[in-house]
Amino acid sequence: MPGAHILAGFSLGFNHRRELRRLHADTPPNSSILGLAPETLLSSGITVLALDFDGVLAAHGSPVPLPEAVAWMKRCEALFGGDKIFILSNKPTDERRQWFAERFPAMRFISGVRKKPYPDGLNKTAELAGVPPAKILMVDDRLLTGCLAALVAGARPCYIRRPYVSFRQRPAAELFFGLLRRGERAFVRVISLF
Numbered sequence: 001m002p003g004a005h006i007l008a009g010f011s012l013g014f015n016h017r018r019e020l021r022r023l024h025a026d027t028p029p030n031s032s033i034l035g036l037a038p039e040t041l042l043s044s045g046i047t048v049l050a051l052d053f054d055g056v057l058a059a060h061g062s063p064v065p066l067p068e069a070v071a072w073m074k075r076c077e078a079l080f081g082g083d084k085i086f087i088l089s090n091k092p093t094d095e096r097r098q099w100f101a102e103r104f105p106a107m108r109f110i111s112g113v114r115k116k117p118y119p120d121g122l123n124k125t126a127e128l129a130g131v132p133p134a135k136i137l138m139v140d141d142r143l144l145t146g147c148l149a150a151l152v153a154g155a156r157p158c159y160i161r162r163p164y165v166s167f168r169q170r171p172a173a174e175l176f177f178g179l180l181r182r183g184e185r186a187f188v189r190v191i192s193l194f
């Protein structure tokens, strides 16, 4: 059913409301991938990265990651190994796959699974990487999709609160997603009262 993952975001979100509230409260408003030192992640027990694309590596709908995101991924690749880094996007387009195949051939796209917040993509990541979900960090700019999927799967969520945006290229989409992000933060605050 189209949109089932959105409804799942509300119901699974309610079940994990306390963890979502804590994640929201513990995340500084300016958090982005550039504040994530690969060495620190590794020393905290993370061995596998699952990266969202839109907002995390580039502005929404962009076909390729931003140069600073590429530089950050290079650092991660050097430390974790490309085969331990996965792209877990609800929009794994051919253009994006092609770009990664050329620039980061060892990194893999997870596809053919139910969309986040279902845990399927992270379960598949765990299976392919041969690690328990607790070793995986899911980096995502959405509380009720990627971060929630991590909580459901037993992986670790990293909430990106300052996503990449481009109002110049996609004003309507960015406005929509900006409101959506604010809306889900409000939703998390409200459900955590129950």
Ligand SMILES: [Mg+2]
Binding pocket: 052, 053, 054, 055, 056, 140, 141, 142
């Ligand atoms: Mg995103």
